[in-house]
Amino acid sequence: MLSGAHLILGLPGETPDDMLHHADVLSGLPLDTLKLHQLQVIKGTTLAEQVAKDPTLIHRFTPETYVDVLVRFLERLRPDIAVERFVSQSPPDLLVSPDWGLKNYAFTHQVEQRLLAAGSHQGRLWAVRLNA
Template sequence: MDLTRYVNTFGNYLRQKYGEPIHKLSVNADFTCPNRDGTKGIGGCSFCNNNSFSPASTKAGSVTAQLHAARTRVEQVRKARRFIAYFQSYSNTYGEIERLKALYDEALAADEIIGLAIGTRPDCVPDPVLALLADYQQQGHEIWLELGLQSSFDTSLERINRGHTFADYEDAVQRAHHFGLNLCTHLIMGIPGETAKDTLTSYQRVLDLGVKAIKIHPLHIVKGTQLAREWKQGLVPDLTMDDYVNTVVEIIKTAPKELLFHRLTGSGAHQYLLAPDWVKHKWDILGAIYAGLVNH
């Protein structure tokens, strides 16, 4: 299965640009987010349990120590020699600019770290943060700002308690473009009340704003979340693998050739997962997407 025959993957983009495989190393820099600390809310997004999607190993230690440990693990199974530091857990631009700079500088200090991927919310990217990231980019680092949007529908954003609107996202994208930053947008399929057509609409709206990359995954219902409680009450219909695969195939087939796909499915920790069960089988999902593309 060679997905790169059909999909402009981020991994392939990096390989072509740098002449070798580049891997992401996750970092947990002990951030929180405004949807948890009371600024926007305290419960967080209804699907969010950060423990379920942050590698267990990135819970402690300095950025340098975490990167070293993650690199050692990756090198045991892959040939990569250079990496991107992925600030993944919570909202990684939510802090004083001096603190952000110190953390990002620490990550970039290692010779093998060629850049940063910064995961955050659309309402957490003030201009000084964008300017800081643009500055790293101008120094030649590979910089990606990853904005969690999940849906372009305000009713859905409210339904999952995101605490921001689509207009917040549009504003963030326009300002990030002003700073010349690479943008990746995260979308979730299977949000309660949404159809496959709604996911396609969200995807199209994101494309229309000119983002360079998307990351899509099926809704995971994980323990310890509001969504889990709703699911147990029968209020959250399970997304089927067929619906998910067919929608992703449709997205890929209609994507402009320059659009990069950072991810085509999720990979959360299984011990937290309640439903749907099929999301545990990443390679089956990717295989089905591949088959869908071959037979399209």
């Protein structure tokens, strides 16, 4: 039986360092698959009300800064964990933020291109961290 996890990146109070630490924790678990996605603020929710009152409550990614975090996350993630998804999409009429207008395949392509350009890959830093 395969074991998988889902992880939302950008929860209230979460820093980029916290997000990267999740890769370390998940790499220590007996996982086969992982689905990632960005925090989405949905109209009519408590979170939407809280963010309207205090926009600094959450980290607001641009597509570029989210790809940056994903690349750094993947470098730390155990290489045999299959990442099934990088983003999720709520219906536009329900979504407060982020409104990127990009599909999962577009993010996947951007992440792949960024890794290639950097000469990097999933798990590049995982082995280094094990031996540290």
